[in-house]
Amino acid sequence: MGVFWSRGYHATALPDLLRATKLSRGSLYAAFGDKHSLFLLALDRYVADALKRMDVELASRREPVDGLRAFLAGYVDRTSGAKGRRGCLLVATAMELAGQDADVGRRIGSFFEAMEAGLADALSRAKAAGRLADGVEPSSAARILVCFVEGLRVVGKTAPTRSASQATVDALLDRFIR
Amino acid sequence: MGVFWSRGYHATALPDLLRATKLSRGSLYAAFGDKHSLFLLALDRYVADALKRMDVELASRREPVDGLRAFLAGYVDRTSGAKGRRGCLLVATAMELAGQDADVGRRIGSFFEAMEAGLADALSRAKAAGRLADGVEPSSAARILVCFVEGLRVVGKTAPTRSASQATVDALLDRFIR
C-alpha cells in the first residue's frame, strides 16, 4: 500500500512492489493476480483504514462537536509538512484513475458518500444538542466539509505549516459551530 | 495541453502527444525538447488561463460579492457531470508530481498563493462594503475557499449533479456573506 501511496499507480513499477512486499515475482503474481488487482486491494485497505478512523473520531458516544474537532485535527496532521507532501492515496487515485477505471471510480464514489454520511450524522447530533450556528443544515454542511478536507489534501501537497492549516480549519469550524 | 489534462503525465505517451500536436516525432523534440519540458509548458498555459479567468471574475470594478459568486459558479460548472469527471490538470498534477518534481511543485504552490491572494482581495473589498458576515476574516476565508474549490475538483471526479454542487457552494457562501 505504501508504495502506491507514495508514487501513484502508473509510477509504481513491478520492482518497487517486489521490494515493498519482499516477495518474488512469481509469488506476487500467484498471490495477487496482477498489478491492477493488487492496487485495488491496497486501495480497499486504505479506504477501510480511513473509514475506521473516522468512525472512531466521530463516535456517537462522545460530544459530536468534539468528534468533528478530532476529525479535522486528524486532517490537519496529515496535510501539513512532510505528511502533507506525501499526499493521500485516495485523492491521488481519484485524480489519476477514477475517470477511466470503473472499479476505482466506484470505490472513490462510495468513500465520499460514506464520509459525507458520517459527517452528516455527527452534524445532526450537534444540531440536536444546539451546537450548530443558525441556519446550518447538517446535510449541506457535510458536503462542504467533504470538499474542504479533500481540498486540504490537495493544498497539503505544498507542505503548508501545521499552524496555518490549523488556523484555516478553526476558521471554518467557527462558521458552523456555536 | 488537453491530452495531459485528460490522462495525466505518466499515462500520456509520445504517440498521444504526436496525435494531439499533429507534429512528427522529430519536430516535436526540436520544438519542445523533451516530454517533461512540454508538460511544463502545458501546465504553465493551464495556470495562466486559470489566473486570467479568476482575474476577470473577481475584477475590482464589479461588486466583490458578485465576483465571488461568479468565481464559484465557474467551479460548479467545471466540477459537475462530464466536465467534473474530466478533472483538473492542476490538481491531478499536484497529486501526481508536486511532491517529487521541484519544477512542478513551485508552479503548484505559486498558483495556490495567487488564488488565495485574489480571493483575499475580493473578500476585503466585500468586508469594506459591509457584505461579510460578522467575524469573517478575509485572509482565512480566502484559504478556506482555496481548499474548498480544490476539494470540489476532487469530488467532481465522481461526476456529481450540477444542482448538488451548486447547493453546496450556496450553502458555503451563505456562511460568509450577508
Place this chain on the structure above:
DNA sequence: CGATATATAGACCAAACAGTCTTTAATTCC
C-alpha cells in the same frame, strides 16, 4: 532420512516506453 510440496530467484518474453536519426517530401527563396 527421503519424497513431495512450496516458494524463491531470476532468466526470459513481447510490447511499449522516451528519445534519436536518416530518408523523403514539401517549401521557400533567389
Place this chain on the structure above:
DNA sequence: GGAATTAAAGACTGTTTGGTCTATATATCG
C-alpha cells in the same frame, strides 16, 4: 525553375514495462 532549407514520416535504439516460466533451494511430512 532549380538550389537550399525546413518539416514530415517512420525506422531504429536501448531501456523499462507488466507478466510468464524454469531451475533451484527450502520446508513439510510420512
